[in-house]
Each structure stands twice: as C-alpha cells, then as structure tokens.
Amino acid sequence: MVKSTAIERWEVAVIGAGLSGMYQLLKLRQLGFKVRVYEAGGDVGGTWYWNRYPGCRFDSESWSYVFSFSPEVLREWSWAEHFSGQPENLRYCEFLADKFDLRRDITFGARARSASWDDGAREWELIFEDGRRARSRFLVTAIGPLSAPTMPNIAGIGDFKGEAYHTGLWPHHPVSFEGKRVAVIGTGASGVQLITEVAKTVGHMTVFQRTPNWCTPLRNSRISPQEMESIRNRYDDIFRRCRETWGCFIHTADHRNAMDLSPEEREAAFEKLYNEPGFSFWQGNFRDALIDKAANDEMTKFVIKKIRARVKDQRIADKLIPTNHGYGTRRVPLESGYYEVYNQPNVKLVDLRETPIERVTEKGLKTSDADYEFDMIVYATGFDAITGAFDRIDIRGKGDQKLKDKWADGPHTYLGLNIAGFPNLLTLVGPHNAATFCNIPRCIEQNVEFVSEMLVHMREKGLKRLEATHEAEDEWTAHVYDTGNKLLAMQVDSWITGVNKNVGRQKRTFMAYAGGAPKYRQKCEEVVAHGYEGFTLR
Numbered sequence: 001m002v003k004s005t006a007i008e009r010w011e012v013a014v015i016g017a018g019l020s021g022m023y024q025l026l027k028l029r030q031l032g033f034k035v036r037v038y039e040a041g042g043d044v045g046g047t048w049y050w051n052r053y054p055g056c057r058f059d060s061e062s063w064s065y066v067f068s069f070s071p072e073v074l075r076e077w078s079w080a081e082h083f084s085g086q087p088e089n090l091r092y093c094e095f096l097a098d099k100f101d102l103r104r105d106i107t108f109g110a111r112a113r114s115a116s117w118d119d120g121a122r123e124w125e126l127i128f129e130d131g132r133r134a135r136s137r138f139l140v141t142a143i144g145p146l147s148a149p150t151m152p153n154i155a156g157i158g159d160f161k162g163e164a165y166h167t168g169l170w171p172h173h174p175v176s177f178e179g180k181r182v183a184v185i186g187t188g189a190s191g192v193q194l195i196t197e198v199a200k201t202v203g204h205m206t207v208f209q210r211t212p213n214w215c216t217p218l219r220n221s222r223i224s225p226q227e228m229e230s231i232r233n234r235y236d237d238i239f240r241r242c243r244e245t246w247g248c249f250i251h252t253a254d255h256r257n258a259m260d261l262s263p264e265e266r267e268a269a270f271e272k273l274y275n276e277p278g279f280s281f282w283q284g285n286f287r288d289a290l291i292d293k294a295a296n297d298e299m300t301k302f303v304i305k306k307i308r309a310r311v312k313d314q315r316i317a318d319k320l321i322p323t324n325h326g327y328g329t330r331r332v333p334l335e336s337g338y339y340e341v342y343n344q345p346n347v348k349l350v351d352l353r354e355t356p357i358e359r360v361t362e363k364g365l366k367t368s369d370a371d372y373e374f375d376m377i378v379y380a381t382g383f384d385a386i387t388g389a390f391d392r393i394d395i396r397g398k399g400d401q402k403l404k405d406k407w408a409d410g411p412h413t414y415l416g417l418n419i420a421g422f423p424n425l426l427t428l429v430g431p432h433n434a435a436t437f438c439n440i441p442r443c444i445e446q447n448v449e450f451v452s453e454m455l456v457h458m459r460e461k462g463l464k465r466l467e468a469t470h471e472a473e474d475e476w477t478a479h480v481y482d483t484g485n486k487l488l489a490m491q492v493d494s495w496i497t498g499v500n501k502n503v504g505r506q507k508r509t510f511m512a513y514a515g516g517a518p519k520y521r522q523k524c525e526e527v528v529a530h531g532y533e534g535f536t537l538r
C-alpha cells in the first residue's frame with residue numbers, strides 16, 4: 001500500500017532500530033533533538049530481530065556485550081548464560097525499548113528506498129518502499145554491518161518446492177527438522193551455529209561446504225543468580241578492560257611473540273587458550289599470531305590437531321580443515337560440538353570444491369556428481385557485508401553523486417562516520433570504522449556519543465552543515481589500509497576484505513579498521529579537541 005505523500009520533517013532521521021539506532025534515538029531525544037527512527041522490521045533489535053535461526057547466539061561474553069550507559073539497566077537486567085542465545089538477546093533489546101519508551105519515536109515497516117541530499121534546502125530527503133517521505137537536517141544510518149543477506153548465485157533457486165530459509169531472514173514461526181532431509185549451504189559463523197543445533201533433531205542433514213573455516217570452542221555455561229550478582233558488581237572493571245583491548249572484547253592479546261618461545265611453552269599456551277571460553281584463542285593469543293606467518297602457522301597446526309582428534313573419519317577431517325588460509329585470518333566461528341556433528345551417521349558433508357552445485361531443482365540440489373532430494377534447504381550464505389546495507393538504499397549526495405559509485409572500488413570515508421560529498425550524513429558502524437571489528441555495543445556507544453556531541457556542538461554554534469574534507473577522507477582511508485595491510489587477513493578472501501562472489505565482488509578491498517578501538521577512540525577525541533578537524537562545519 002502506498003502511504004500518503006505528506007512529508008514528515010525532523011531534525012535528525014535515523015535509519016534502523018537495532019542497537020545503534022536505539023541508542024542514537026535515546027541519546028538525541030535526551031538532548032532535545034526532534035528525531036525519528038525508520039525501521040524496516042516489525043520491531044526493534046536489528047540483528048537479533050532478523051537472525052532467529054536455531055543456535056544463533058553471542059560470541060561475545062553477554063556481560064561484555066551489554067550497553068554500559070544506564071546503571072539502572074545494568075542493575076535490572078540479568079543474563080542467564082555467558083554467551084546468550086538469540087531469544088534472550090532480542091528480549092534484551094525489547095527490554096531497552098520498553099524501559100526508555102523508544103517505540104513511540106520509531107516507524108516500523110519502513111524500508112528506505114532512497115536518500116538524497118538537497119543542497120539548496122540543506123536537508124536529506126528519504127523515500128521509503130511504501131511511498132512514505134521524510135526530510136531531515138541530519139541523516140544517521142544505523143543499518144548494521146551484516147544486515148543485507150545474500151542468496152547464493154546458483155541457477156534455479158526459485159524452483160525448489162520444499163521449505164527454504166536464509167539464516168538472516170529466519171521466519172517467526174517455529175521450524176521443525178524432525179524426520180526431515182535438510183540441506184545446509186554455507187559454513188560461516190551462522191552455518192556452524194545452525195548445523196550444530198539442527199543436528200540434534202534432524203532426520204538427515206547434508207552440509208554443502210565451499211570453504212571450511214577454522215572453528216574453536218565457545219564453551220558456554222549458565223550464569224547462576226549469585227554469579228550474576230558478582231558480575232554486576234564488576235561491571236565497571238569489565239567495561240574498563242574492554243576499553244583497553246584492541247577489539248573491546250575482554251580478551252587481551254598475549255604480549256609475547258609466539259616465535260620467541262620454545263615449542264613446549266607455545267603448546268602449553270595454546271592448550272590453555274583453547275580451553276578458555278569465547279574468543280580467547282583468537283583475540284587472546286600471541287601478539288604476532290595474526291600478523292606473522294610463522295606464528296600463525298604454529299597456531300594453525302595446533303587447531304588442526306584438535307580437529308583431527310574430534311572427527312573420527314580422517315577423510316572427513318581433511319575436508320573440514322581449511323587449506324587456503326591460516327587460523328584467525330577470517331572471522332572465527334565459535335562452536336559447541338560442531339566437529340562431532342560429522343561423526344553422526346545421519347550427517348553428510350559435501351565438499352563443493354570437488355563437486356560444485358550446478359543448480360537448485362524442484363526436489364533439491366544437483367551437484368556435478370549427484371542429484372539430492374530434500375524437504376528443506378537452509379541458506380547460511382551470509383551477507384553483502386558492511387557496504388551492502390548502504391547499496392540497498394539509493395544514497396545520493398552533492399551533485400546527485402551515488403554513494404554506490406563513489407565506493408565502487410571500496411569504501412572511502414572519514415573515520416567511518418562521514419563521506420566527503422555527503423553532507424550531514426553520519427554512518428554508525430559504517431565501513432572503515434573501528435566498530436566493524438569490535439565487540440559491537442562497546443563501539444556503538446563510542447560512535448553514538450561522538451555523533452551526538454557533534455550535533456550538540458553544531459546546535460550551540462548555530463551550524464547547519466557538516467562534511468568531511470577530501471583531504472581528511474584520503475588520509476583516513478590511507479591509514480585504514482596501512483593498518484589493514486599488517487594483517488594476514490588482508491591476503492584472504494572474506495567479507496572483511498570485501499569479497500562476495502554472490503554479488504559479483506571479486507576484488508579484495510578492506511571493509512574494517514584494524515588499528516584497534518583504543519587508537520580509533522583516541523583519533524576521534526583528537527578530532528573533537530581540534531574543533532572537528534577534518535570536517536568543514538558551516
């Protein structure tokens with residue numbers, strides 16, 4: 001249905017009511033701005049609203065992921081698990097929305113189709129899929145780094161007559177796997193979580209794996225009320241610790257170089273980390289583990305041994321062990337019994353490097369060597385990461401320049417928060433922003449607070465227009481690549497390096513910021529201290 005075309009007017013329009021949009025709304029409302037949030041979904045929660053697939057849960061410790069801005073919320077909210085599952089995570093978002101009465105300033109079911117800058121009026125105009133229109137002085141995108149799901153580019157996708165779901169667009173109704181023949185395509189972080197959970201009840205599951213990933217144990221456990229009380233008393237310490245680490249996780253990299261130790265010392269350190277929960281093995285490992293090939297090889301060899309010990313059939317283990325990248329050079333899926341799934345008689349692994357999928361059929365999938373019949377196909381094929389959510393909106397800046405064109409060779413931004421040629425646009429958790437490599441609420445708080453302070457500064461000085469200079473943008477973009485180029489991850493195809501064959505992006509770029517959250521925060525503080533250096537404010 002096309003809505004009335006009367007234009008809604010705001011000082012600030014925010015797209016997205018996930019965690020970043022929710023906090024941005026609260027902050028701006030408290031500061032007295034006339035603000036409206038537009039959200040495509042039916043309620044708040046973003047990632048936790050859309051990703052309802054079985055097994056979906058935090059890889060961050062729940063108590064480090066929680067927002068820190070409200071002591072009252074910290075007092076009232078209790079986590080039941082160290083790595084909380086999607087239903088509880090969504091309840092947390094709903095709890096925030098209820099607590100701060102956020103929904104009254106959010107329009108749900110509003111998917112932005114275009115956003116264009118009107119230089120004469122110095123305003124953004126938003127047009128939504130349903131024809132609704134809105135104008136605002138400032139536009140804040142809170143659209144999430146992993147929110148544009150991609151289907152595989154396989155022929156015949158529409159032909160399948162059975163149930164079909166994408167993990168990032170999981171239905172709200174219960175899905176049963178009992179007695180069913182289920183295909184899963186994709187073995188990234190979502191696939192690994194889903195496969196492990198589905199294996200518990202499925203009739204028969206066939207996993208179609210193109211690239212194996214290095215997975216290490218999550219080691220989740222319940223939190224008793226007494227333990228929760230103790231966590232509550234330690235929140236200040238937890239947040240302080242997160243502020244000091246590279247990715248705002250609680251795990252601090254070991255200050256030693258792997259190659260300075262004896263093999264026995266190295267092995268003992270790896271063993272200790274492997275037995276710890278969460279991203280300990282990835283983020284808490286030796287400081288050279290992700291930048292020095294020899295150190296990374298040692299870490300990788302250790303994980304190979306673990307996989308081989310857990311998978312009974314070594315021919316299957318061969319398929320599950322990555323050969324084209326070292327441990328930690330792509331996003332590490334955390335698992336809770338993933339490798340053991342392949343010991344089940346009702347689970348089959350198909351290596352797509354040997355037998356690629358040729359097409360989806362009415363009854364299932366056809367690979368180069370077999371025809372498979374299924375009751376259900378699950379697409380755990382990921383997202384058009386980080387820039388995909390921007391590309392879905394026709395965003396046009398000064399002189400009608402399309403953001404998609406400007407970013408054709410990879411993102412160019414200033415601080416990952418604004419783009420030269422796109423005045424008054426603020427991109428929370430945008431590309432080249434530390435938040436994309438972060439325990440995300442920690443960095444969302446920083447992003448939102450930076451944006452809010454900037455808007456207050458402009459209001460106080462009677463300024464109406466902000467825009468990054470081309471020089472500042474070029475310098476920041478070069479710095480982003482300098483930091484990225486130190487990582488072994490830059491030599492690997494992944495969503496972090498911008499490769500997504502499903503949308504035809506083959507060339508490696510760099511989507512994140514690898515200088516670490518403390519350095520990023522410091523840079524933002526310096527920008528403010530120098531009167532918003534790098535921005536032209538008028």
Ligand code: NA7
Pocket residue numbers: 146151152153154167185186187188189190191192208209210211331352380381382383495502
């Ligand atoms: P990911 O990590 O991008 O994983 C997607 C998976 O789907 C990955 O194994 C892909 O293989 C596979 N894939 C994608 N397209 C195809 C086609 N066409 N054929 C076969 N297999 C395919 O997405 P997730 O949802 O798992 O995780 C995204 C992030 O969300 C995650 O990192 C967390 O931060 C949360 P490929 O590796 O491309 O060969």
